Amino acid sequence: MPIPSPFHPRTSVLCTSYLWKEWAGYHAVRSYETSHEREYLAFRHGAGLLDVSPLCKYEVKGPDAGRFLAYVTVKDVTKLGLGRVTYLCWCDPRGHVLDDGTITRWDDDHYRMTSADPSYAWLHRNARGFEVEITDVTEELAALALQGPNSRAVLAAVFGSELESLRFFRGVRAQAGRIPVEITRTGYTGDLGYEIWIPAQHALAVWDALVEAGAAYGLLPAGLDALDVTRVEAGFILGGIDYTSARKAVIPSQRSTPQEIGLGWAVGLERDPFIGQAALCREAREGARYAMVGLDIDWDELEHLYDAADLPPDLSPQAWRSSIPVYHGVVQVGYASSGAWSPTLKKNLAIATVEAAHAPIGTELAIEWTVDHARKTVKATVVPRPFFDPPRKRANVVHEAATSA
Amino acid sequence: MSTMSRGWDAIVVGGGHNGLVCAAYLAKAGRRVLVLERRHVLGGAAVTEELVPGFHFSVCSYVVSLLRPWIIRDLDLPRHGLEIIPLEAAFSPLPDGRSLCRWSDPERTRREIAAFSKRDSEVYPEFGKKMGQLARFVKPIIDTPAPRPTSLSPLALLDMVKLGRRFQDLDRDLQGTLVKLMTMSAADMLDEWFESDVLKAPMSVSGIIGTFLGVRSPGTAYVLLHHYMGEIDGAFRSWGFAKGGTGAISEAIADAARRFGAEIRTEASVASVLIRHGEARGVVMADGEEIRAKHVVSGLDPHRTFLKLVGSDHLDESFLATIKRFKMRGSSGKVNLAVDRLPYFASRPGDATCLRGDIAIAPSVDYLERAYDDAKYGDFSRRPFINVVIPSIVDPTLAPPGKHIISCFVQYAPYAIKEGAEHWPERREAFGDAVVDTLAEYCPGLKESILYRQVLTPWDLEQEFGLTEGNIFHGELSLEQLAFQRPAAGWAHYKTPIERLWMCGSGTHPGGGIMGAPGALAARAMLKKGGS
Ligand SMILES: Cc1cc2nc3c(=O)[nH]c(=O)nc-3n(C[C@H](O)[C@H](O)[C@H](O)COP(=O)(O)OP(=O)(O)OC[C@H]3O[C@@H](n4cnc5c(N)ncnc54)[C@H](O)[C@@H]3O)c2cc1C
Numbered sequence: 001m002p003i004p005s006p007f008h009p010r011t012s013v014l015c016t017s018y019l020w021k022e023w024a025g026y027h028a029v030r031s032y033e034t035s036h037e038r039e040y041l042a043f044r045h046g047a048g049l050l051d052v053s054p055l056c057k058y059e060v061k062g063p064d065a066g067r068f069l070a071y072v073t074v075k076d077v078t079k080l081g082l083g084r085v086t087y088l089c090w091c092d093p094r095g096h097v098l099d100d101g102t103i104t105r106w107d108d109d110h111y112r113m114t115s116a117d118p119s120y121a122w123l124h125r126n127a128r129g130f131e132v133e134i135t136d137v138t139e140e141l142a143a144l145a146l147q148g149p150n151s152r153a154v155l156a157a158v159f160g161s162e163l164e165s166l167r168f169f170r171g172v173r174a175q176a177g178r179i180p181v182e183i184t185r186t187g188y189t190g191d192l193g194y195e196i197w198i199p200a201q202h203a204l205a206v207w208d209a210l211v212e213a214g215a216a217y218g219l220l221p222a223g224l225d226a227l228d229v230t231r232v233e234a235g236f237i238l239g240g241i242d243y244t245s246a247r248k249a250v251i252p253s254q255r256s257t258p259q260e261i262g263l264g265w266a267v268g269l270e271r272d273p274f275i276g277q278a279a280l281c282r283e284a285r286e287g288a289r290y291a292m293v294g295l296d297i298d299w300d301e302l303e304h305l306y307d308a309a310d311l312p313p314d315l316s317p318q319a320w321r322s323s324i325p326v327y328h329g330v331v332q333v334g335y336a337s338s339g340a341w342s343p344t345l346k347k348n349l350a351i352a353t354v355e356a357a358h359a360p361i362g363t364e365l366a367i368e369w370t371v372d373h374a375r376k377t378v379k380a381t382v383v384p385r386p387f388f389d390p391p392r393k394r395a396n397v398v399h400e401a402a403t404s405a
Numbered sequence: 406m407s408t409m410s411r412g413w414d415a416i417v418v419g420g421g422h423n424g425l426v427c428a429a430y431l432a433k434a435g436r437r438v439l440v441l442e443r444r445h446v447l448g449g450a451a452v453t454e455e456l457v458p459g460f461h462f463s464v465c466s467y468v469v470s471l472l473r474p475w476i477i478r479d480l481d482l483p484r485h486g487l488e489i490i491p492l493e494a495a496f497s498p499l500p501d502g503r504s505l506c507r508w509s510d511p512e513r514t515r516r517e518i519a520a521f522s523k524r525d526s527e528v529y530p531e532f533g534k535k536m537g538q539l540a541r542f543v544k545p546i547i548d549t550p551a552p553r554p555t556s557l558s559p560l561a562l563l564d565m566v567k568l569g570r571r572f573q574d575l576d577r578d579l580q581g582t583l584v585k586l587m588t589m590s591a592a593d594m595l596d597e598w599f600e601s602d603v604l605k606a607p608m609s610v611s612g613i614i615g616t617f618l619g620v621r622s623p624g625t626a627y628v629l630l631h632h633y634m635g636e637i638d639g640a641f642r643s644w645g646f647a648k649g650g651t652g653a654i655s656e657a658i659a660d661a662a663r664r665f666g667a668e669i670r671t672e673a674s675v676a677s678v679l680i681r682h683g684e685a686r687g688v689v690m691a692d693g694e695e696i697r698a699k700h701v702v703s704g705l706d707p708h709r710t711f712l713k714l715v716g717s718d719h720l721d722e723s724f725l726a727t728i729k730r731f732k733m734r735g736s737s738g739k740v741n742l743a744v745d746r747l748p749y750f751a752s753r754p755g756d757a758t759c760l761r762g763d764i765a766i767a768p769s770v771d772y773l774e775r776a777y778d779d780a781k782y783g784d785f786s787r788r789p790f791i792n793v794v795i796p797s798i799v800d801p802t803l804a805p806p807g808k809h810i811i812s813c814f815v816q817y818a819p820y821a822i823k824e825g826a827e828h829w830p831e832r833r834e835a836f837g838d839a840v841v842d843t844l845a846e847y848c849p850g851l852k853e854s855i856l857y858r859q860v861l862t863p864w865d866l867e868q869e870f871g872l873t874e875g876n877i878f879h880g881e882l883s884l885e886q887l888a889f890q891r892p893a894a895g896w897a898h899y900k901t902p903i904e905r906l907w908m909c910g911s912g913t914h915p916g917g918g919i920m921g922a923p924g925a926l927a928a929r930a931m932l933k934k935g936g937s
Pocket of ligand 1: 704911912916
């Protein structure tokens with residue numbers, strides 16, 4: 001049975017819809033109200049506050065911490081600067097992706113890793129010969145994602161205006177009163193946003209401070225349904241949905257390489273040995289068979305399909321997660337694994353795995369679409385991800401004093 | 406149009422949102438385009454201005470619904486900053502302290518309506534469903550050029566609908582409703598469905614916005630349908646705020662146009678269209694400068710375009726007569742307030758959530774009809790219908806922290822007051838007082854909280870925004886002025902009697918509102934012409 005997160009005393013009172021789901025063994029709010037719309041809008045126009053405590057979190061410390069993580073993941077994180085965050089994945093010895101997550105370097109010999117699935121055993125098993133200490137801090141460390149165009153202002157109001165200058169994919173230690181927290185400018189919405197890592201016993205105090213300061217900035221507690229739409233707009237993949245972890249794959253075709261899930265850019269091949277290196281080198285030479293692409297599903301065609309059935313286009317406001325065939329002509333060349341109608345872009349979007357030959361931007365494919373219980377196909381064009389990429393996501397704050405001088 | 410030689414392929418007169426959309430589409434097709442806007446800001450009636458430091462007003466239009474999603478996609482407007490936030494509630498306070506609030510949550514709305522009429526509460530979704538079905542049926546009208554008629558009676562529009570779509574396939578019920586919509590008044594139509602005045606009054610006003618008609622005037626029912634055509638999300642949904650005010654929509658379109666290579670000038674007032682041998686060759690600016698172009702597109706209203714920029718010398722009598730007959734008749738005004746606190750509505754103390762949408766001061770159908778009576782006799786309504794929004798609640802960037810802006814769209818304020826329209830400036834503040842007094846009856850403490858007030862009469866809309874007779878839609882959106890009659894029979898396809906002079910403003914099909922369709926369809930017509 002799922003357990004409550006450290007924020008449960010607050011979230012459970014606010015969740016008047018009673019819409020919950022299980023996330024990595026925790027109770028997690030899907031949407032606080034019966035519709036997630038306002039929470040979605042908070043992410044895009046104000047600020048959304050999301051409990052991400054269920055993320056698996058590991059402290060990796062010791063003289064070999066960097067070398068160890070560079071060995072178990074696809075990136076040479078010994079090169080990661082202090083206070084920097086990186087997104088990456090890790091593979092099994094055959095180069096198949098096990099999971100993806102972030103690594104933050106807090107000190108020379110102190111890193112923190114997040115993952116979707118529990119990874120302690122796997123880290124531990126591979127630590128032989130390295131002088132490292134791995135601690136699972138999932139339960140001790142509560143976490144909040146504060147995302148949206150106003151998130152910077154809310155953050156500054158609670159933790160001080162120094163926070164404004166925190167740059168994209170950097171982390172910093174901060175304090176709210178006497179409560180020590182860590183803040184990274186990261187998130188899963190593809191917008192300006194932060195994640196706040198809080199000792200669990202102080203979780204509620206930080207929540208309260210953010211909610212109070214956020215009142216003037218349109219802050220709303222937000223759930224996973226709203227997050228799901230933003231993450232599709234951002235074009236982010238989701239383990240277990242858009243790809244299957246090699247750990248869970250039952251047959252070979254279910255496994256994916258980093259290249260195949262669009263994370264080829266994260267792989268550093270030319271370096272000291274790491275898990276999966278030989279296989280990934282081979283793939284780099286021979287080319288990947290599949291590619292992860294963004295699809296823009298043609299709205300006019302879709303509307304015509306509905307029109308022919310005398311129906312208005314009726315798309316769910318929820319993001320969907322199911323496998324839907326993708327065709328080139330009449331031949332199936334892949335499948336979409338998740339998608340959503342983007343209220344911001346007014347586009348119907350999907351994330352799909354297709355044969356590499358059909359992956360170039362601009363390729364016209366077709367996706368299956370069910371209208372009035374009948375299966376049809378609609379044109380879907382391969383477009384770059386992120387679908388939605390506002391400049392504020394990466395923008396740095398230029399202080400007024402500096403510009404007016 | 407060709408891109409071969411140098412010089413402008415097209416000059417767009419007026420940087421309203423339609424002119425900008427037209428320019429963006431032309432530029433996207435590779436044409437060299439120049440936009441000339443008289444004011445210092447772009448957007449025309451879709452404009453945001455910082456009237457007092459820190460307070461950003463959507464000076465004229467204040468909510469958006471009909472902006473075509475295909476235009477948003479074609480021009481990639483979200484990338485240029487377009488963000489639309491749906492209205493969350495439709496609140497109707499009553500003078501006796503009761504109130505009705507409709508929400509996006511249908512169950513919540515049902516409970517609210519049931520407090521007045523259990524019957525109505527269950528009929529309400531049925532009505533919505535029917536209107537939605539019909540809206541889909543007539544929607545192609547606003548996304549394609551006007552149909553070519555077989556006759557010029559307003560009911561020919563109905564014929565077109567019948568022909569164009571599978572009217573015969575519609576069930577009897579829907580057929581009947583559609584015919585009624587084309588002929589009845591908004592109030593009569595709603596009487597057939599509902600019993601509660603509290604519900605009918607705010608619903609009926611969408612039939613009269615921008616017209617010089619009352620809720621009991623025949624033909625107003627059709628305009629109700631426009632309300633249900635508003636699309637947020639491609640699915641049929643109602644109205645929204647543009648983040649940064651409605652001017653942000655114009656700015657996003659202008660940005661897109663510039664990215665495609667269009668040049669846009671402000672404080673560039675066009676005095677006339679340069680015409681040689683019945684053909685437009687460019688424009689003459691107010692300062693005498695001549696700018697030549699292969700085509701000229703006017704985003705101004707038909708009166709302004711033909712009676713001012715072209716001039717009667719170049720037009721034949723019958724066309725002139727038709728344009729003069731095209732009804733402008735402004736009937737609305739606007740009061741914009743900056744306040745130092747969130748307004749307090751006596752009927753819902755402490756509940757700010759019902760203010761996150763639009764607020765209708767429309768307590769009964771009789772109230773609305775009485776408001777119209779004042780206007781019929783050449784005066785502004787003593788107790789007007791007011792559509793109030795407080796966009797700073799959902800978009801705090803519009804006002805300093807804790808402070809707010811209140812936008813009041815007011816009807817009726819007839820252009821032709823009995824003293825004569827030019828006497829509006831003397832009556833302006835009295836009009837403003839009538840609005841604030843009316844609102845203050847629902848909102849105690851309002852007057853004390855006002856930091857700044859802007860009153861726009863139809864006269865001001867004409868003088869400042871170039872809207873002839875202050876008509877907010879460049880000509881009334883009444884049945885006989887729609888589709889193939891907009892602005893004149895035979896000239897409903899963006900062409901004019903002057904060769905190479907085109908129209909792209911709200912005075913053309915499919916009409917007014919922040920929709921962009923006239924601008925986009927005009928550009929398409931021009932490109933098609935030039936391509937052949
Ligand atoms: C008070 C008010 C409230 C409204 N509320 C809403 C609403 O909430 N929602 C909605 O959808 N619609 C609303 N409308 C209607 C909507 O704003 C208009 O229909 C629409 O914005 C018109 O756009 P346009 O581009 O066709 O014309 P305009 O916006 O009128 O643009 C014409 C432009 O031409 C310029 N111009 C005029 N003369 C010259 C010249 N000689 N030389 C150069 N430039 C010139 C003008 O300055 C203006 O910028 C409202 C309108 C008003 C006035």
